[in-house]
Amino acid sequence: MDTFWRSRFLPRLTSLLRAVRSYVRSAPGTYLWLAILFVTTVAMHHVSPSQLDEMLGDRSTNLHNLSEEPVRALIRSALWIDGGGWLLYAFLFTIFQATAERWLGTLRWLTVVLVGHVVATYISEGVLLWAIRQGRAPETSVDTLDVGVSYGLAVVQAVLTYLLVFRWRFFYGFCVLGFYGLALVHGRTFTDVGHFTAVLLGFACYPLTRGRPGHLDPAAVFSRAVRRISRDG
Secondary structure, eight states: OHHHIIIIIHHHHHHHHHHHHHHHHTOHHHHHHHHHHHHHHHHHTTSOHHHHHHHHHHTOOOHHHHHHOHHHHHHHHTTSOOSSOHHHHHHHIIIIIHHHHHHHOHHHHHHHHHHHHHHHHHHHHHHHHHHHHTTSSOGGGGGOOOOSSHHHHHHHHHHGGGGBOHHHHHHHHHHHHHHHHHHHHHHOOHHHHHHHHHHHHHHHTHHHHTTOOOOBOHHHHHHHHHHHHHHHO
16 A cells, blocks of 8 residues: 555655646736635634625625725725635636636736726626616615626636637637526626626727637547546556
């Protein structure tokens, strides 16, 4: 058993840890963001429900906070998770955010995220303000809770369309558009508007992708993974 550990398992574990460390270092913005989300998620589990409501309300990009301190509200709202566990977002960030950052570079990736988070927030809250003024939503909606990273995630999912080879590009883009479009049709909430807007913004960020190297072929990646598993197995 000790011989097996030293000769087979330990080298593979060392290689895996080295690969994970290299991947994390290649997307510093993504994993710094995830680290902050981990801290705030832990904090959420150490307060009472009433304290949590007050805490998130203070950090929400609702109409009240956007009118009082817009920059502060936009920054703080992106550092908290509203629903879902941290592990789920760690998985989604690794698949989408880290891939986009590695491809675009940290500065361009951050620009895409900010465009999605800021513009989609204002458009969705603008729709809510219109609904309030038309009597379609109560006045108390100015304090509606709106925190999280989902707009920043949706915009990146859309911009990754341009990373794919041509034969996969339209299929993937259609799936992203369809997923958020169906959510908008069925939900019709202001956050559904925000998510769909973020997707459209991601498609509009094409100029930021020009000149970036590499085009991903999912079929080729899958084939290489199967061959490697077969060889190592």
